[in-house]
Structures are given as structure tokens and as C-alpha cells.
Amino acid sequence: MSLINKVKNIFADKDPLEESNTQVADSSPPASAESSEKPAENFPDQPQERMTINLPVMKQSSSAQQSDEILIKAQPSVGNDQCVFMVNRTLLEGYSWYFANFESAAESPLAEALFSLEDVETVLVLESTLTITRKDKTIVDWKPLAFEVGAAVRKVLEEGSPLIAEKIIADLPAEDVIRKGIQENIDAEVNPGVAGHGGHIVLKSVKGNTVTIQMGGGCQGCSAADLTLKQGIHGSFRKAVPMVGAILDETDHSAGVNPYF
Amino acid sequence: MPKLNSFKVKIETGDQGTPGPVQFSINRHNVPFENVTGGTDASAVFEGGFEVNSFAHSLTLVGPEKGQWHIKKISVNFDCEGTQPYSVAYGEVALDETSQVNLWQDPPQPVFDV
Incomplete structure (x- = not known):
């Protein structure tokens, strides 16, 4: 039984699960700009507009953050235009920094290591995440580059040196x-x-x-x-x-x- | 947005329950849950679901027609076409006759270890 028929039964004061003989072609129109303009005609019992509350999704607790091992997860974006890397270490606390090109990475070992990879275009560091865009926009498979990024980040973190140039943070305006x-x-x-x-x-x-x-x-x-x-x-x-x-x-x-x- | 085959909710009521009925709204149409167990009294747990087999442009839990409903936690299991089943959870919210709370979340993007 289709959702539309169930809904129609509800508005006809019938059992929502009762099969309707009405053809789908006669059914109420889907939610659209046109149908929402005349709700009273199509659905006389349509309830008043309610305020919709959007709650944040609760994060699942993870033991990864406490692990001694450096763990990195990669998540390409919907359009594959960028990839977010989540590290179980803080990379830049309290601030974020956008490296637009290789020149901007000077004295920042993390960014230098990433820009040494051929296809990395830009790097954004935010708390414990890195967001990377690539030069070749025609490639949709992030896996090969993502593994290179993972190895580079892990190497820099294991060296234990400062990740971002101290001058960057020192020069930040209020x-x-x-x-x-x-x-x-x-x-x-x-x-x-x-x-x-x-x-x-x-x-x-x-x-x-x-x-x-x-x-x-x-x-x-x-x-x-x-x-x-x-x-x-x-x-x-x-x-x-x-x-x-x-x-x-x-x-x-x-x-x-x-x-x- | 993928096609939503079905979804199930588990609603944990806090210290203020509601006599019901519990309804959700899909694409602005109010619909009762199916396969309901439990209840919505204070501290009770309500479970229900629905076979949608359509696209959810909006999916909300509708507040009670009268009085306040204090919800402690909402868990939703989604079964969408072409993706692995996934779950989301929301925290505390108080609903009344003027409000509803969003239930829908797009499937999470695939994540892999590197």
C-alpha cells in the first residue's frame, strides 16, 4: 500500500491501513511549491504550520581519540571536490588556518609535507581535521591521494615538531x-x-x-x-x-x- | 537525497509525558506510526516505524496537540535505497502543539582509514 493512499485514508477519516481503490493518478499531489500554495483545498484538515526544531545529531562516543596510535579517517565530500581527514590528535588548537598554496606553507611542516604531494591544491587545518582540495578536478577517486595524505600527516606527527608556523598564530588579529x-x-x-x-x-x-x-x-x-x-x-x-x-x-x-x- | 524505504524510531520520554497519539510528518503530511510498542508516559520508551518507499523531503516528529512533551532522546534507524542502513540520535527537546522536531538526516558520506 502506498504512502499516498495511507495519507488519503487519514484525511478521509478512514483506517490509514485500509486499501483504497482510488488510482494513484487521482491522489494528492506531492509536496511542491504549487501544492503548498493551496493546502486548504487539497487537505482540509491540514494542521497549522508548526515551528521545526533542528537538533544537532549526537556524536557517537569513540575510544579512537584516546588511542596512542595515530588514526586518520578520510571522508570525501558529496561532490568529491574536497576530502576531510579526521585525526585523533589536535592539529591546531583554538584556531584554523587556510594554506592557499605551497608558498603559504613556509615554516609549517604539516602543510609543507602535504604540498609536496603532487595533486594537493589547498589545505585547511581546523582543530583535528584537515580539508584538502586537489588540483586535478577530473579524478573522483580520492583513495590513492588520501593514503598519501595519511602517510604524510602520520610522518609529521611522529616527528613531534610544531605543525604550524608559530608566526601565523602570533600575527593573528583579535x-x-x-x-x-x-x-x-x-x-x-x-x-x-x-x-x-x-x-x-x-x-x-x-x-x-x-x-x-x-x-x-x-x-x-x-x-x-x-x-x-x-x-x-x-x-x-x-x-x-x-x-x-x-x-x-x-x-x-x-x-x-x-x-x- | 536517496529514496527512504523505511525508518524506525525509539523515543525516550523525560519527566513530562504525553497521552498521544504520536505522529510524524512526512512531506508535510501527518501520519501515525506503525508497529508501535511502549508508550509516551514519563520515563517510558516508545518505538514505532513506517514503510515509506518514497523520498523524504521533510520528516519530523510532531508535537502533542495539547500540553508539553519532554523528550530525553530520539534514535532513528533509516533504511534507504542504495546505501547501508544508518542511525542517528538526537538529544533533549520539548515539543508542544506549535512545534515539531526534524528527524531526517542524509546518509553519512563513506569514511575510510588512511
């Missing part, structure tokens, strides 16, 4: 300075740019040099939001405030006015 620079950039460049698509960006927090934003309006749930974030907002923020590290998006793209449209 959070207030970063917040002011990012907010000015949002107001002057980013929001006027996305306003044409009915979107807007809100600066949620600055922690160390890690920036968290939220996308709203037409950006929320937009299929191009990831592209806008990585190719538009990231570049604009880094140009305006070069010391910014990770840029996190805490938008719930499954909610909003037009999710997935």
Missing part, C-alpha cells in the same frame, strides 16, 4: 578585528551580490579566526548554495580579511521557503 572586517565585507560586497537572488548572509560567530555564517532567503536550500559559498563568499572573505581561517556554514538547507529548488 576576534573583534576579524568580525568587523567580515561584517563590512558582507554588508558591502556579499549581500548586495546575493540580493539579486533574494538571498542574504548573516555572520553568526567568530571564534579565534574561524568564521560561521548562515545563509538565508533564497540562498537557504538553493542548489547553488555550496557553489556560492565556496567560489563567492570564501574568496571575498579571504580577500577582505586574509587571516580568516575556516568558514563554516550552519544553514539548514533542508528548511526554508524553497528547499531543494
Whole structure:
């Protein structure tokens, strides 16, 4: 029995599990922009709109963090454009750092080791994770490079030397300075740019040099939001405030006015 | 978003229960759970599920029609087409007649050791 028939039975005050003779072609339309415009006509008993609470997913406890052995897990992104490496060691505490190229890796042994791998394009260090993009965007299989990255990270960690140049952290501006620079950039460049698509960006927090934003309006749930974030907002923020590290998006793209449209 | 074959929930009620009925909302349609066991009194554990066989653009647990429902923990097991079954858990939340809580999470991306 289809879900649609069960739902129809509910609205017809019948047993939801009772088979309906109604053809699927006559059934209620799926949730769409059109159907949601006239809920009262299609579903007279449709309940009032409720506020949806989005809880964070509880993390499974793991004993890996306490292990003496260096454990590294790789997780390619949905679009295979980047790969996140999770290490059971803190790589950079309280801050994050974006290495845009080999030159920027000077005096940072971890980044130097990674850029010595032929296909590594950029490296982002955040707490105990590394996010790496590759030069050859046509390769979708991350495994060969991921194993090279794992070996390089393990070697640097075993050497025990500082991972990131001390000068980087010493020269970081205060959070207030970063917040002011990012907010000015949002107001002057980013929001006027996305306003044409009915979107807007809100600066949620600055922690160390890690920036968290939220996308709203037409950006929320937009299929191009990831592209806008990585190719538009990231570049604009880094140009305006070069010391910014990770840029996190805490938008719930499954909610909003037009999710997935 | 993969096709959702079925899902099961386990809801641990805290110190304030609800007389029910417990409903979820899929793509904005309220539906009762199937194969229900347990209850939603204070400190009780409710279990139920549903064979969806469709795409879940939204999947929420609907708050009670009257009063507050204090939930201590929600565990959801998803069986989606083309992926390994996976589980997610959410922590405390209080629901009432104006609210619902999201249950859906996309399948986790594959992870491998390097």
C-alpha cells in the first residue's frame, strides 16, 4: 500500500491501513511549491504550520581519540571536490588556518609535507581535521591521494615538531578585528551580490579566526548554495580579511521557503 | 537525497509525558506510526516505524496537540535505497502543539582509514 493512499485514508477519516481503490493518478499531489500554495483545498484538515526544531545529531562516543596510535579517517565530500581527514590528535588548537598554496606553507611542516604531494591544491587545518582540495578536478577517486595524505600527516606527527608556523598564530588579529572586517565585507560586497537572488548572509560567530555564517532567503536550500559559498563568499572573505581561517556554514538547507529548488 | 524505504524510531520520554497519539510528518503530511510498542508516559520508551518507499523531503516528529512533551532522546534507524542502513540520535527537546522536531538526516558520506 502506498504512502499516498495511507495519507488519503487519514484525511478521509478512514483506517490509514485500509486499501483504497482510488488510482494513484487521482491522489494528492506531492509536496511542491504549487501544492503548498493551496493546502486548504487539497487537505482540509491540514494542521497549522508548526515551528521545526533542528537538533544537532549526537556524536557517537569513540575510544579512537584516546588511542596512542595515530588514526586518520578520510571522508570525501558529496561532490568529491574536497576530502576531510579526521585525526585523533589536535592539529591546531583554538584556531584554523587556510594554506592557499605551497608558498603559504613556509615554516609549517604539516602543510609543507602535504604540498609536496603532487595533486594537493589547498589545505585547511581546523582543530583535528584537515580539508584538502586537489588540483586535478577530473579524478573522483580520492583513495590513492588520501593514503598519501595519511602517510604524510602520520610522518609529521611522529616527528613531534610544531605543525604550524608559530608566526601565523602570533600575527593573528583579535576576534573583534576579524568580525568587523567580515561584517563590512558582507554588508558591502556579499549581500548586495546575493540580493539579486533574494538571498542574504548573516555572520553568526567568530571564534579565534574561524568564521560561521548562515545563509538565508533564497540562498537557504538553493542548489547553488555550496557553489556560492565556496567560489563567492570564501574568496571575498579571504580577500577582505586574509587571516580568516575556516568558514563554516550552519544553514539548514533542508528548511526554508524553497528547499531543494 | 536517496529514496527512504523505511525508518524506525525509539523515543525516550523525560519527566513530562504525553497521552498521544504520536505522529510524524512526512512531506508535510501527518501520519501515525506503525508497529508501535511502549508508550509516551514519563520515563517510558516508545518505538514505532513506517514503510515509506518514497523520498523524504521533510520528516519530523510532531508535537502533542495539547500540553508539553519532554523528550530525553530520539534514535532513528533509516533504511534507504542504495546505501547501508544508518542511525542517528538526537538529544533533549520539548515539543508542544506549535512545534515539531526534524528527524531526517542524509546518509553519512563513506569514511575510510588512511
